[in-house]
Amino acid sequence: MQTKNFAALALVALAQFSVGVFANSGYAASCKNIQIYPPDGNTNYWKIAADCTNNAQQTNLNTKINIDSCFSNSNGSLVAQLNGSFGSSCTNVILTGTVLSASCRNTAGASINTSIDTNNVIGNANGALYCFNQGAL
Template sequence: MQTKSFAALAIVALGQFIAGASANSGYAGSCTNIQIYPPDGNTNYWKIAADCKNNAGQTNLNTKINIDSCFSNSNGALVAQLNGSFHSSCTNIILTGTVLSASCRNTGGANVNTSIDTNNVIGNADGALYCFNQGNL
């Protein structure tokens, strides 16, 4: 009996995780001019910037999000993770449309080419980019 209860609990938890991920996604539908920026003299993280519509239909220009707070390197694969800090172990970071690509080190020290669609993780909340309920810059 305990095994069935644990399995049911795991299914419920997975469903809530998936629902949370989808609630945080889909910014490409209401944002344009999506671009990526590397760390600079003012910040030590990668960010995505976009022009995003708010609830009133007006466009907030150049809204930004720290994508190190949204993605991680998991053994050479980019994955959605709160406070992931992917860039510390990844190079050749680019954004093509909404697809984030990089070469990330795995646990054996080899670099692996990987990508993830940021549109499945990042959302637009009233003109502000966010992931995992964390707001924009």
């Protein structure tokens, strides 16, 4: 009896985790004109901007998200991480489609070319870009 309860509890936990991941991914399906912007005089972080459809099927133009809050440099590799601040240790940052590429320093100081698909981390919630349940700018 306890084994069945544990299995049911594990399935519920897995389902909740899956829903959370899904809610924060897949923005490319409902967002167009996806672009990346470097830090500027007003901000010190990288941004992705896009035109995203909301629940009423209207387009929110130029919604933005701070992607330094979504990605990190882990020993020369871009990884999804809340408040990662990849921009402080990566250069030559570009976005091709939804793939974020950069040259990031590892712990030995060497630069490593790396990439990650932002579509697996960023989602569209009612016309606003999100990652890790953090909203748009």
